[in-house]
Amino acid sequence: MLVEHKVDSGPILSQQEMRITDEDTTGTLSHCLAELGADLLIETLPEWTAGRILPVAQDESLASYTRMETREDGALDWRQPAERLWRQVRALSPWPGCYTRWKNMTIKINKVIPVNVVHSKPPGEVIILPKTYPARVAVQTGLGLLGFVTMQPEGKREMTGQEFIAGHQDFPGSIL
Numbered sequence: 001m002l003v004e005h006k007v008d009s010g011p012i013l014s015q016q017e018m019r020i021t022d023e024d025t026t027g028t029l030s031h032c033l034a035e036l037g038a039d040l041l042i043e044t045l046p047e048w049t050a051g052r053i054l055p056v057a058q059d060e061s062l063a064s065y066t067r068m069e070t071r072e073d074g075a076l077d078w079r080q081p082a083e084r085l086w087r088q089v090r091a092l093s094p095w096p097g098c099y100t101r102w103k104n105m106t107i108k109i110n111k112v113i114p115v116n117v118v119h120s121k122p123p124g125e126v127i128i129l130p131k132t133y134p135a136r137v138a139v140q141t142g143l144g145l146l147g148f149v150t151m152q153p154e155g156k157r158e159m160t161g162q163e164f165i166a167g168h169q170d171f172p173g174s175i176l
Contacts, residue, residue, distance in 0.1 A: 002055055009063075011055030014044040025093035074098040078124035078176060082114040082144035100139075100176045107164075108152040115145040124176040128165070137161030139176060 002010035018036060020029065047053045074096045076085055089098045089112050098109045113135055119127060121140040129138050135147025138161075148161035165171050 001058070009058060009060065011057050013048055013053050013055055014040055016040055025090045027094040069096055071096045076100050076109060076176075078139055079142040082141040082146040085141055085146050086112055086114050102171070102174060102176055106154045108154075109148060110152060110158055111149040113147045113149055115147045117145055119145060122175065126172050126174050126176065128172045135161055137165055137172070 001008075001012045004010040016036060018029075018032065024032075044053065069092065074088075074092050076088065076098050078085075078100075080088075085098075089109055092098050093110065099106050100109060101107070115129065115133060115135065115138050117129065117133075117138075119140055121127060123140055123142050125140045127138045127140060127145065129136050129145075129147060133147060135149045138145040138147040148164075150158050150160055151164055152158040153164065
């Protein structure tokens with residue numbers, strides 16, 4: 001797009017859509033979009049300099065704004081629905097990352113999946129899932145379960161939920 005005084009407001013010279021998958025995070029999207037943008041720039045510059053592209057004005061009514069993210073944005077509120085928390089973890093990965101607290105310990109939650117199992121536990125209660133699930137540990141949310149695929153206790157390496165409960169057998173049944 002062409003540069004103007006306002007942020008991200010100039011006329012568009014070229015654009016391309018990209019599908020966001022259920023596995024994408026801010027980190028994976030940033031990498032893919034950087035490559036896509038570089039390729040698009042290489043294709044667009046010769047067309048622009050040859051006068052074969054007409055700029056298209058952006059619809060400012062569709063513009064939205066956000067604030068800078070902080071570490072506190074990564075705190076998981078288990079009263080929220082599992083799907084919203086799943087999206088929060090993906091959106092805040094790799095920075096600032098999402099976390100929860102247990103026994104005065106901060107646990108970074110790196111990868112999660114919504115789990116389609118019905119439980120009537122209070123939000124924040126840790127539940128063990130059957131071995132057939134990709135996540136063996138889940139947390140009851142305000143709506144549904146959120147499975148921990150990988151997590152990282154402070155000062156430790158990243159591990160699966162199964163590895164974490166092997167060393168913390170009092171984790172299941174606790175409230176986060």
